[in-house]
Amino acid sequence: MSDREGLAGGGSADDDLSLPKATVAKMIAELLPNDVVCAKETRDMVIECCVEFIHLISSEANEICEQENKKTIAPEHIISALTRLGFTSFGPEVENVLKDHKQQQKDREKKVSKLEQSGLTEEELLRAQEELFAASLAKYQSTQPQ
Template sequence: MSDNEGHSAAPPSEEDLSLPKATVAKMIAELLPNGVTCAKDTRDLIIECCVEYIHLISSEANEICEQDAKKTIAPEHIISALKRLGFETFTAEVEDVLKDHKQQQKVSLLVKHMTCGLRLLQEREKKVSKLELSGLSEEELLRQQQELFAQSLAKYQSTQQ
C-alpha cells in the first residue's frame, strides 16, 4: 500500500485494529435482555477481546496455510485453526455459515449469468427487428454494405494521393 506522497504505508499497528463500535454496541444490545445495558468500558473490553480472538485465529490459520504451501488463507485453514486452538465447538456453525455463503454465491452467479443471457437475447431480438423493419433482403443489405465499403475505400485512396 502507499499513501498520496508515494511512500509505503506501514501496516496498521495493534492499536489501530478495531471493530465498528456502533455495530458492536447494536449486537450487544440485541443479545442482552430488555432493560439491561452495557457500560462503555465493557463494550470496549468486548471489542478488544474480539480483535484478539480474530488475531489468534488468523495467526494460527496463517501458520496452517504456510504449512500447506499456500499463499491465501482458505476457509479450511480457519476451521483447522479453530480445532487446533480448542474451539471445536464452533466449527459446525462455521461450516454451516460457509455452506450458506457458498450457496448464496452460486445463486448470485446464476442470476448474473441469467441476466447477461437475457440481455444478449434482447439484443438479438433488436437486431432481427431492425433487419425486418428495413424491408430489405439480406442480399440487398449486403450489396449496400459492399457499396459503402467501396465508397469508403475510394475516399481513403483519394486522400492518400
C-alpha cells in the same frame, strides 16, 4: 507498546484494526435483557477481545497455510485453526455458515440481469421502451373525452 495497547488506540500500526462500535453495541443490546445496559468501556473491551480472537485465529490459520505451502488462507485453514486452538465446538456453526455463503455465491452467479436475459442490445431495448410509452400514451389519449 504491545499490540494489545495498539488495539485500544495507543498509536500503533494496528489502530485501524477494530470493529464498528455501533454494530457491536447493537449486537450486545440484542443479546442482553431489556433492563440491562452495557457501558461504553464494556463495549470497547468486547471489541478488543473480538479483535484479539481474530488475530489469534488468523495467526494459527496462517501457520497452517504455510505448513501446506499455500499462499492464501482458505476457510478450511480457519476451521483447522479453531480445532487446533481448542474451539472445536465452533466447527459445526462455522461449517454451516461457510456452506450458506457458498450457496449464496452460487445463487448470485446464476442471477442474470434482465438485460442479459433479453438477448437484445441496449439500443433495441430503448426503442422497445419508447414504443411501449407511445402505445400507452395513444391508449390514454383515446380514452379521454374530446
